[in-house]
Amino acid sequence: METYLKLREQYPRFFYRGYKIEESKKELKLTYSFETEGLSSFRPEWIFPRPEGDRRCWKRDRLLQELVFSLGLVELVSYWKLTCSPQVVVEAGSLSQEQIDWWKDLYFNGLGEFFYINRINEARLEDFMEIKAGKAQRAAGAQGADDHREAGGTFSGEAGIALRTQERPIKGVLVPIGGGKDSAVTLELMRQAGEKLYAYVINPRGATLHTAEVAGLDAAHRIHVKRTLDVHMLELNQKEFLNGHTPFSALVAFSSILAARLYDLPYVALSNESSANESTVQGSTVNHQYSKSFKFEADFHRYTEEYLPGSAYYFSMLRPLSEYQIARYFASRKQYHSIFRSCNVGSKTDSWCGRCPKCLFVYLILSPFLTPEEMVRMFGRNILEDETMKVTLEQLVGLHEEKPFECVGSRDEINTAIVQTIDRMEAKGRRLPALLAYYKTTGLYQRYKAAGNLYSSYYDEENLVPARWASLVKDSCVNG
Structure with a gap:
């Protein structure tokens, strides 16, 4: 695509300059600093509420620093895609070569639809992006950078760590809510199990708020996070720059385990089903739902085990199921029928x-x-x-x-x-x-x-559902 090649030549470098953490009694505000050299700088923001009575100094928490840094690595792709600069310079922290390879894989597969729709046939995994990441340093206006540890090579563990489900003490389960039927099913299954639940919602709207309410979650158990895009990026989207789909569910993944850290929650239960693995374009790897796929879930599990130890265990409660089974279960939960919404x-x-x-x-x-x-x-x-x-x-x-x-x-x-x-x-x-x-x-x-009906008793064994809940999923949605 001519535009793709022209923009890459005109804007060869994109910078992840740093991030700023501001703490008040009620919230943590994160401000990221990105720049497409020669075009524009960008300052997107996230605001996370703090638990009632929380007095911890989060800027000194090493794991939180790594989670904030990692969330920025997902956020940057929305700004990088404007020009698809061939080089990304990460100044906000450090990355080992294994981490760089992991992030490139996420970006490339997560942008599969973006490349396809924009007819960018030139993009190849080996050369669509070069990531250069040096030692962590204090960026202009950054706070807590002295406590930001070097991620590369600082954690123990074997390469290619094996996938395994984990059993952890139950303090509560964080359930991201999008307002559709799937998250309502996860909430209901967890309610059946008698778990203490927290709803996680990015930029709340009617359906997400109503779903949490119908599930019986009061204000203390609803974590509403605000994400604000930089206005310059939105303006450039309306001009002769590239635009398209990015892996939003990867943002949900990293931001949800950050929220779980703030609230001391050991589990994050997603609502991604088995069919999210299917490619959108037949005979290709282009998948609108890539960051909802099991490949991403498994990759994310390995990454957190290796580079973010101590973070919440992230899994999809509905991964063993088909959409057919989820719909069947949801159909019997009529209290959600008037309030759920999935229409973009x-x-x-x-x-x-x-x-x-x-x-x-x-x-x-x-x-x-x-x-x-x-x-x-x-x-x-x-x-x-x-x-x-x-x-x-x-x-x-x-x-x-x-x-x-x-x-x-x-x-x-x-x-x-x-x-x-x-x-x-x-x-x-x-x-x-x-x-x-x-x-x-x-x-x-x-x-x-x-x-015949192959989906009524379907069960995908390729999942990370902890044993304490796997039997519940089977009994309620497969055998029920």
């Missing part, structure tokens, strides 16, 4: 737009388990009657090479859910809505009908 288009108004791929996917995956009347009450309209969404349907079920670039289930389980819905409606003598009637003409109905 309607996120600012806390609504379902009813016309985007995410809305259609959620509608399809829930339809086998709820009546048409219940579905219409949730979404405000019968999306399955909207013939303008035929192409979106075709993308979701695999008639096109690309799935929509959204967090949606696998092609096979979407087809399975559609077959289940059709059979249920026809058994009751109901007329099929337009999209389901069209689906029966594609040949997919016969194929998936013959294959």
Whole structure:
């Protein structure tokens, strides 16, 4: 892509200058300092609330310093992507060669959609970015830099540390909430287990707030974090600079274990399911949900074990499950039906737009388990009657090479859910809505009908769910 090559030549260096930690009685404010040389500097911010009565001096906490530094390494990619500068100079801390390789792998795979959509065929793992990281030093205006330890080579442990689930004393579980059905299912499973829960929400909105409330979590058990993007980056996004998807769930990962450190919580329970592993573009590694995949979860586990020892154990409670099973469980939790939201288009108004791929996917995956009347009450309209969404349907079920670039289930389980819905409606003598009637003409109905339901008793053994909760997941969502 001509723009990509031109910008890399014009802006060859990007700097992670440093970070600033400001502590007050109620919060920690983090300000990062990035710069694209010759273009602009950037100062994004994060604000974390402190636990009630917390009097610790966090700037002297070595692990917290490493967590703040690491969060900046994820944050920087949103600013680097403007020009895709070939060299990234990290002045805020140090990294070993193994860490540099880990971060490059995250950036490259996490930006797979970005490269694909922008038609950047020149980007290759070995040379899309060079990371130069020296000894930690006090950046201009940085606080606590004297306590910032060198990350490279300071921790014991073997390279290629084995994946293993961990059992830790239960003080509480931090559950990141996005406002959709998945995090509601994790909350309900943890409530079944009788665990003490804390909701973790970045930039709270209606659905995230309501989900925590319905789960019975009071203000003391809701951790609301504010993330503020730099206005210069937003302005440049509107000009002739590169823009696109970045690995947001990696931000959730690093920021959530930072919050867990502040609140002394030993576990962070995500809500990423098995189908997040499927590529968005058939026959490629391009995955909109890369940082929700098990590869990222496993890589993140290894990284925290090796370089951030003492941090919370990060895992996905729903990793063994399919979207089909999650939808089945969620369908029985009717207290969430009127308040959950997954639509990115309607996120600012806390609504379902009813016309985007995410809305259609959620509608399809829930339809086998709820009546048409219940579905219409949730979404405000019968999306399955909207013939303008035929192409979106075709993308979701695999008639096109690309799935929509959204967090949606696998092609096979979407087809399975559609077959289940059709059979249920026809058994009751109901007329099929337009999209389901069209689906029966594609040949997919016969194929998936013959294959049978492979997802009702599905269980993915490739997961990091601690044993104390793994049996609960099986009993509630697989065997139940």
